Amino acid sequence: MNLSHLPIQVPYLPMEAKSVAQIPKGAEWQYEPKWDGFRCLAFRDGDTVELQSKSGESLTRYFPELVQALTALRAKRFVLDGEIVLFIDGRLSFDDLLQRIHPAESRVRKLSVEHPVKLVLFDLLVDDKGKLVATDVFAKRRKDLEHFISRYVDSDEILFLSPATRELENAETWLETMRGQLDGVVAKRLDLPYQSGERAMLKIKDLRTADCVVGGFRYGAREKLVGSLLLGLYDEQGLLHHVGFTSSIAAAERPALTEKLEALIGKPGFTGRSPGGPSRWSTAKSADWQPLRPELVVEVRYDHFTGQRFRHGTKLMRWRPDKSPRQCLLSQLEGESASPLGLIA
Template identity: 60%
Template sequence: MSPSAILAMEARPESELPRDKGWQFEPKWDGFRCLAIRDGDAVELLGRSGKSLARYFPDMVASLRALKPKRFMLDGELAIPVGKVLSFDALQLRLHPAASRVNRLAAETPSILIVFDLLQTPRGTDLAARPLSERRTALEAFFAALNDAPSLRLSPATEKRAEAERWLKRAGGGELDGVIAKRLDDPYRPGERAMVKIKCLRTADCVVGGFRYAANSRQVGSLLLGLFNDQGKLDHVGFTSGISDEQRPALTRKVEALKGGRGFTGDAPGGPSRWSTERSAKWEPLKLELVAEVRYDHVTGDRFRHGTRFVRWRPDKRPDQCTLEQLQQEARPSHLFVPQKGRIVRTRVAL
């Protein structure tokens, strides 16, 4: 398989774990998808888009170059452990144009590669056309032959649906992003959505602290969500934007009637980031009267990782009852963490 032509195999979302036989379940780790390729002294890290991540993770490049095998192609997840959880924020900090800053971060918070597939062996054998069951056996043999690889972890796998259900219940708070299901008899399918991903969806009651107008419009585009912190200040925690054209006029009237309030009194929207634009920094503060129940899939640093889905209004709940504790309870470390160095684990996740 040509490294320049390969794209990572993708996953399609489903609402529940498959119930029929013939599946392998794996944790869906909270990191950057990565194809790690070595050919002699040449090492490449390819992201999901096919673009190189090597310049942002010089520590991982050095670690892979130091391994005894001189040739291999691994599929895995780049991650950065901070304490007992994986930090997505630490990963994002690596995507910086200054090499000096990247090198400093690499020394301060080294990355690991959690590996779940082997596509080319140290002998140069292409395994992509082989079934997953054979590739997993080869992957475990690859790890068993490593003498010392502190930056590599073998991702656990199980064929037991009950075990995968336990992983899923603990997902969404700092290490796992859900569960991946793969057919045991499937080959590797570059760029295809041939896997299944399942996430654990939860709900939270949030204060609507502000809103943004849609682009080139005077109708609401997104609602800005907040939760009260321990100091009684309203922190911005995310947004919800799944608003239909039919709902938009009435929602616009609803929120415009509350314009002029204090809005967020703690962490506010529109702070500087590499994704900020002039438009994204503009928002309208509201009087704190609206409480919305929203559905979400992942929490990172007391914020919703992705946009949320609006469920319903909660006129029965006071805004001051909407606290960060809703998210912090789920972001606390559990016993489900990063797999041990070089350990072959099939049904348990261990630190």
């Protein structure tokens, strides 16, 4: 991979968003849909195209139709930020998108023809002259991105510009009417440069979700099949803390999942706070748990996060093979961990 003429190189971590409960107000904000797909930075330097995931891993081999579309652009050097999405019968399908992460090239090629993905573009980091623009404020980058697309993208069959609004009412309407389609709303400051690897944007979801590391599991009480997944989040010192569990695993999936988990049994498991031992509500057997190498990430839905843990059990939403475990941080929930008394102190 030769990207030597670009001012930024792979891996370059994208700017991320922190979860908040409400859409922020003010003239300094722009609002965009939060797409339900794979975050992607698209690099092009001459004949070389590289697609990079949120965690810095290569996505290039999984999406040949995107590589072809980006190679066909008349612009020879650029870096774009966007989201890979897949529509099935006019609706976004994350489950079908997951099928594209497949080891067999023949399978990837087949799916790329049957159900080609799209790349929703929402930021420009290096322009068509190979100049770094990530240091510019977002208001200028958005205008540059719009100019780039109008000049080089002839149709929206594969590449298209994400909608955006500065009207709060429009953003609220997206959040209320697009449930099950959009993953929420993202709010971006117009007066800030791109901040690689930082949670410098705000995301607002209709459902509260969190990405967690699977740091261990417990067997069920009646048979040696997985009963619950033990969830962890990293702190700023790199310690993995146990924050809760999820047991909403379909019965039909438990045998295969148990086999997958057992192959990962091993230390370190949780390096910070660990699951507790027997209590008045548990037996010694139910308190036993198996530590796992921290390789798996799941997205869970929850209702309360207090005292550095989920108050109740969480609902397993989906697996996130596109996300690095090290990106699952306690800081993504820091706003919900704070006492509300601080707001009126």
